Amino acid sequence: MAIIKNGVNGTVSGKAGSVVFVLTKTGNYVRSLPRVKEREPTPEQLLSRTRFKIVRSHISLLNAVINLGYKAYSYPKRAYDVAMSYNLNEALIKKEDGFVVDWQKFMIAKGSPNPITSYTMDFDQENQVLKITWEYDAYLEKKFDTGSYDSFLILYSAEDNGAEFPLLMNDSKNSLISGKQDVNIPEHTKEATYEVYIFFVKSYGGGNTDSLHLGKIKV
Template sequence: MAIIKNGVNGTVSGKAGSVVFVSTKTGNYVRSLPRVKKREPTPEQLLSRKRFKIVRSHIGQLKPIINMGYKAYSYPKRAYDVAMSYNLNEALIREEDGFVVDWPKFMIAKGSPNPITSYIMDFDQENQVLLVTWEYDAYLEEKFDTGSYDSFLILYNAADNGGGYPLVMNDLKSSLMSGKQTVEIPKHRKEVTYEVYIFFIESYGGGNTDSLHLGTLKV
């Protein structure tokens, strides 16, 4: 902002628009503001941006699940922020020109240890139904009282190339102790690759288990 001293006939000082008024012993001058040269990002900065971008893209797609799966673990911080931080540090593999996600280490839920010890995935192609059956660690189930927790079976199309179905989950929920869960998968015009996860959550809010990556499913 420019300031006029001693009325309209006085001197002007300060900045107005793209010019600056300067008062010296020899007189008053008007100068153009110096141009700020935009610095090009360093290779390290570009790599950091790639790292952040790849995790943010997946956390954004999975946000409804992240909000459930990180709710208790992240409190009082936002679930989104904690999921970003965790996966940035734990779930990326460095490549020559960037990063790729290490899906077995990528976590869509954080909580008590996931008690599953073994599992089988069986896909009924005719009916487009995936059945997952499992065995669980009885000690962990009793210690964290997770036997009645609802199961969430999540299929994530990371490439989102299946015609609008990046995320599929079960409608009807089974308990951990039931040892099985099904999910119906929409039909696609072309082959789609899903990353398959499961975790268990208390029916009326509260605690949940870590997510477990069950593998990759092509349908």
Template sequence: MATFEKGILGGFSGKVGNVVGARWRGRNVMRSLPQRGNYNPTQDQLEQRERFSAVIAFLNPIKAVESQYFGKPQGDKSRYNLATSYHLKEALIATPDGFTIDYPKVLISKGDLRGLNNPSITAAAGQILELEWNDNSGQGNANPLDKLIVVVYAPEPNLYQVFDPAGTREEAAVNLPLPAFMAGFEVQVWATFSTANSKEAAISSYLGALVVT
């Protein structure tokens, strides 16, 4: 792949001869056209595709959360790129049918902010999740007005509920209402804190699995 800034052609997009011009990450680039022919991917390549597909299918519905709260961009790597890389390496389980998400290892955020202290969650009647934690405001960089973010995932219908914000650190308890149709489904829950301006976040906590009542 060749890059170019200014020349007799300048930047262009589309195919010219056997090259394709495009704009990629803020730069003008040229790529040669792929060679046609029979190609059989290796077993390792097929496995990597399966891994990538499993992670992207899980993360895409909460891309806005990961893009806002997962670490800090590193060069050309966005927060979402970093989240994808982490989950590919750390949050997959191999099964005879492919790959599934290792829910306890999922992170919806990553950063240096103080996280939830001693959280607990229970299912109450009326499709309510009751979340409690110890208010640790004043410890390190924890602020009373840090906002709580919660992600609830029901694997069977493959549906998410995102609460952003769900409350503040100083509240120490919140009720999370879920849609009535989620009654009876098992859900996975993660929670984290971010600063009020959303610029800093904590490493998220996995709160476990429970059945909505």
């Protein structure tokens, strides 16, 4: 801000817009403000930005699932922020030309241990239904009282963000102890690859299990 001393005929000092008024022994002068040079980002900064961009692109598309799967684990922080932090630290693999996501370590839900010990995936192409069956650890189920938790089966098209159906999940929900869950897959005009995850959520709010990556499926 520029200041005028002794009225309109007085001296001016300070900054106004892109200029600065300077008072010296020989008089009052106006100078342009020096340009601030933008520093080129360091290799470390570029690397950090790349990591952040990769994880953010997936977390943003999975946001509805993340809000459910991280709700209890992240409180009182935002589910989005906690999921970003966790996957930035745990789910990226450094390659010569950048980073790739380790989908087995990528977590769309955090909570108690996922009790599934073994599973099968079967895609019924005629009816466009993915069928999952599983066995579970009875000790973990009893310890965390997760037997009645609802199953959430998530299919995420990570390779092609322009897929017709980038995110799919089951409509009807079976319990953990039922040992099975189906999800209907709409017909595609082109082949899509999905990362398949499952986790379990308490029916009336509260806790949930970790997500478990079941593998990839092409449909």
